[in-house]
Amino acid sequence: MNPIQRVAIAGGTHGNELTGIYLINKFEQFPHLTKRANFKTQTLLGNPKAVSAGRRYIDKDLNRCFGKQNLKDMTLSCYEEIRAKIIQKILEHNGQSPVDVLLDLHSTTSNMGVTIILGSLHPFNLRLAAYISSMNPLIKLYSSAQAGREDVSLKSLGKFGFTIEVGPVAPGTLNAEMFQKTEEIVQGILDYLEKWNQGKISDDKMPLTLYQYVGVIDYPRNEQGKILAMIHPQLQCRDYTALHPGEPIFLTFDGEAIAYTQNTTLYPVFINEAAYYEKGIAMYLTEKQELIV
Amino acid sequence: MNPIQRVAIAGGTHGNELTGIYLINKFEQFPHLTKRANFKTQTLLGNPKAVSAGRRYIDKDLNRCFGKQNLKDMTLSCYEEIRAKIIQKILEHNGQSPVDVLLDLHSTTSNMGVTIILGSLHPFNLRLAAYISSMNPLIKLYSSAQAGREDVSLKSLGKFGFTIEVGPVAPGTLNAEMFQKTEEIVQGILDYLEKWNQGKISDDKMPLTLYQYVGVIDYPRNEQGKILAMIHPQLQCRDYTALHPGEPIFLTFDGEAIAYTQNTTLYPVFINEAAYYEKGIAMYLTEKQELIV
Numbered sequence: 001m002n003p004i005q006r007v008a009i010a011g012g013t014h015g016n017e018l019t020g021i022y023l024i025n026k027f028e029q030f031p032h033l034t035k036r037a038n039f040k041t042q043t044l045l046g047n048p049k050a051v052s053a054g055r056r057y058i059d060k061d062l063n064r065c066f067g068k069q070n071l072k073d074m075t076l077s078c079y080e081e082i083r084a085k086i087i088q089k090i091l092e093h094n095g096q097s098p099v100d101v102l103l104d105l106h107s108t109t110s111n112m113g114v115t116i117i118l119g120s121l122h123p124f125n126l127r128l129a130a131y132i133s134s135m136n137p138l139i140k141l142y143s144s145a146q147a148g149r150e151d152v153s154l155k156s157l158g159k160f161g162f163t164i165e166v167g168p169v170a171p172g173t174l175n176a177e178m179f180q181k182t183e184e185i186v187q188g189i190l191d192y193l194e195k196w197n198q199g200k201i202s203d204d205k206m207p208l209t210l211y212q213y214v215g216v217i218d219y220p221r222n223e224q225g226k227i228l229a230m231i232h233p234q235l236q237c238r239d240y241t242a243l244h245p246g247e248p249i250f251l252t253f254d255g256e257a258i259a260y261t262q263n264t265t266l267y268p269v270f271i272n273e274a275a276y277y278e279k280g281i282a283m284y285l286t287e288k289q290e291l292i293v
Numbered sequence: 294m295n296p297i298q299r300v301a302i303a304g305g306t307h308g309n310e311l312t313g314i315y316l317i318n319k320f321e322q323f324p325h326l327t328k329r330a331n332f333k334t335q336t337l338l339g340n341p342k343a344v345s346a347g348r349r350y351i352d353k354d355l356n357r358c359f360g361k362q363n364l365k366d367m368t369l370s371c372y373e374e375i376r377a378k379i380i381q382k383i384l385e386h387n388g389q390s391p392v393d394v395l396l397d398l399h400s401t402t403s404n405m406g407v408t409i410i411l412g413s414l415h416p417f418n419l420r421l422a423a424y425i426s427s428m429n430p431l432i433k434l435y436s437s438a439q440a441g442r443e444d445v446s447l448k449s450l451g452k453f454g455f456t457i458e459v460g461p462v463a464p465g466t467l468n469a470e471m472f473q474k475t476e477e478i479v480q481g482i483l484d485y486l487e488k489w490n491q492g493k494i495s496d497d498k499m500p501l502t503l504y505q506y507v508g509v510i511d512y513p514r515n516e517q518g519k520i521l522a523m524i525h526p527q528l529q530c531r532d533y534t535a536l537h538p539g540e541p542i543f544l545t546f547d548g549e550a551i552a553y554t555q556n557t558t559l560y561p562v563f564i565n566e567a568a569y570y571e572k573g574i575a576m577y578l579t580e581k582q583e584l585i586v
Contacts, residue, residue, distance in 0.1 A: 022520075026546050054571070055348070109463035170402035170463040172567035176523040176544045227315075230469040251469045253319045274465035278347070 001124065003197045004100045007041045008091055009034060009186060011105040013063050013154050014275070015050025016171035019182050020105030020164075026183075036190055038197035039100070044090060046104070046154060049079060054172055056275055063104075067152040091157055101193060102158025105182055107175075108167035109274045111237040114181050118143040118210075119151055119161030126293040128160075128196075130206035132188050139185065140240055142269055142286065144213035162189070168237070171274060208293050211240065211267055211286035218280040220250060220258060229258055231272045231282060239269045243285075250282070294417065296490045297393045300334045301384055302327060302479060304398040306356050306447050307568070308343025309464040312475050313398030313457075319476075329483055331490040332393070337383060339397070339447060342372060347465055349568055356397075360445040384450055394486060395451025398475055400468075401460035402567045404530040407474045411436040411503075412444055412454030419586040421453075421489075423499035425481050432478065433533055435562055435579065437506035455482070461530070464567060501586050504533065504560055504579035511573040513543060513551060522551055524565045524575060532562045536578075543575070 009027060011020025027034050027043045034041040045051060047062045058079045065084035070076060074085075091099050102119075116132065116139060118125045133139045142165075145151070155161030164185055166178040195201050220228040229250035235243070243249070244265050250258035268283040270276060302320065304313025320327050320336045327334040338344060340355045352371035359377055363369060367378075384392050395412075409425065409432060411418045426432045435458075438444070448454030457478055459471040488494050513521040522543035528536070536542070537558050543551035561576040563569060 022523075022546060109466055168463070170461070170567050172464065172570065173402055173565050174520075174523040175529065175565075177526045177529070179523060179546070180548070227467075230315075230467040230472060233470045236468065236470070253315060253472070255473070272466055272468075274463050277465065 004039045004193045006093060006099040007039055007101045007103070007190070007193060008044055008099045008158065009041065009103045009105065010044045010046045010087075010154055012048070012051045013046030013104055014056045014061075014106065015047050015052070016054055016056050017105075017107040017169075018172065018174045019107045019166060019169060019179050021045065021051055022174060023105055023179065023182055023186070034186070034190060036194040038194055041190070042091075042099075044087065046087065047080065047083060049083075056171065061275070063153045065152065066154055066156050067150055070152070087154065088157060098157050098159050100159050101189075102155050102161045103186060103189060104154045104161070104163045105186070106163055106165045107169035107171075107178065108165050108270065109170060110167050110270045110272055111239045112165050112167040112269060113138060113140055113240075114178075114185060115140045115142050115165040115269075116185070117155070117163035117165060118145060119155045119158065119163075120145045122160065123293065125160055125162070126208060126210075126291070127201075127206065128162075128189065128192055129210075130208040130293050131192055131201070132185065133208065134206060135188060136184075140211065141209065142211045142213075144284075147213045205292050208291045210289045210291055211269060212289055214266055214285045214287050216280075216284055217249065217268075217282050219277070219282045220252075227277070228252060232257060235268065235271060235283075237271070239271050240267055242266075242288075243268050297332045297486045299386055299392040300332055300394045300396070300483065300486060301337060301392045301451065302334065302396045302398065303337045303339045303380075303447055305341070305344045306339030306397055307349045307354075307399065308340050308345070309347055309349050310398075310400040310462075311465065311467045312400045312459060312462060312472050314338065314344055315467060316398055316472065316475055316479070327479070327483060329487040331487055334483070335384075335392075337380065339380065340373065340376060342376075349464070354568070356446045358445065359447055359449050360443055363445070380447065381450060391450050391452050393452050394482075395448050395454045396479060396482060397447045397454070397456045398479070399456055399458045400462035400464075400471065401458050401563065402463060403460050403563045403565055404532045405458050405460040405562060406431060406433055406533075407471075407478060408433045408435050408458040408562075409478070410448070410456035410458060411438060412446075412448045412451065412456075413438045415453065416586065418453055418455070419501060419503075419584070420494075420499065421455075421482065421485055422503075423501040423586050424485055424494070425478065426501065427499060428481055429477075433504065434502065435504045435506075437577075440506045498585050501584045503582045503584055504562060505582055507559055507578045507580050509573075509577055510542065510561075510575050512570070512575045513545075520570070521545060525550060528561070528564060528576075530564070532564050533560055535559075535581075536561050
């Protein structure tokens, strides 16, 4: 594998996720923080118009606009679809796309702690993730790479793409602890890449706990699509915790519990993420896997 | 004092605070829930356009549009200023304003638990608050009535106005526990009013812990108004907890703590409320008072 030459760090892909926005501001004010001897780092504010408006997006979720077809389709005219093409252009170098490593900084209303979302299960990604989580075992690793869907998020513009998700953080707020943890993880990844370029990463196998996407559960809804129940208090904030058949997942507005009916124990993530109500997602379900990479 | 004849319950005054919106939906679907023999109850969605958009407001915070001058000024033309006049009209009865009791249901990103905000320190309000908090000592009572500012919020349309604030709840999300607690407190207040009309509320004095507005602290900002620090992790979620001189309240993006410099112990509330960043409010400061009412 060639050395890592170009790294991009993005924040504000969603305009109301302040952690990434203020961290990009900081990195742009103090470029030495992200500078390493053996690769170039560039920083980027994903959705500046949405950042100014303090909203997740203006017309459409930018982080769903990076599908290959979308990026080629010049008839698409909403703000985020145009912005996606501009970002692709910004990240090009000598007509060559993509960057080697792309880190996209996000926050979520779900209790995701500090999560790295892997863009693919390429051994490079897995070993980076294993290394970072060995430094801080509280870091969680999630991937939907085997879901068989195209990755249409910003991280797909990187040869190796990672989303950092921290939560719970309310949209439109800064949480100092989560800000610092996001900065730490970015620094950890940049240091890893530097060591990797220097040949200082050992070949020893490493253990890895990976939560892999299995499916989605939506809120119970009526025929008009109106939500009929809330996340059950026993499930609220229990991201990455085993959900067993028969356990309550929803509570109707009348106080009636609705149980999880699948017959396997899975691990929900992104429970009660604000932005997913409109996407028909109350939570993702994942399988917990112990790997050696 | 005359009996209570008309009660109004509002939700969705801020379009992204789902607790109140879904509770109003429930009350409108099942009117018997808010019906009492001795007064009439009406329900109201404050800002339907903002509810549809999933945003706090369209043009301007509706909950700052109920000043007496504003309500008279027919030249004001933004959506919320027009909506405020319509709400005033909706709540009129035979040309008579205001309703006797107005409950406005809100949520906040701050750790406010379940808070009743009193529109005034009228003995009726204080005794109602004392009664409700005697039923559930976890309920907190806050008032800015002695701040010397006009109440420009929706609750000011009630002869006796109360805002119910629950948190932390992220904008755009439902929290089942907070939904149920809000419903409980509404039911508790309606039951109190019914008993009051029936002469079943004793005259015995009751103790009351009231947090009274003293002032505001904004985030440290640069000359362009850009925020230079976050709420300090030691202060985050510490609403209603004593803040002593010298204790850290902010943390700069470089990790430097900024201390509370006033020389009296006060009790911050609305710490890190998302919607207050643009209003120049990092937290309110309050004085804790023990009253007998």
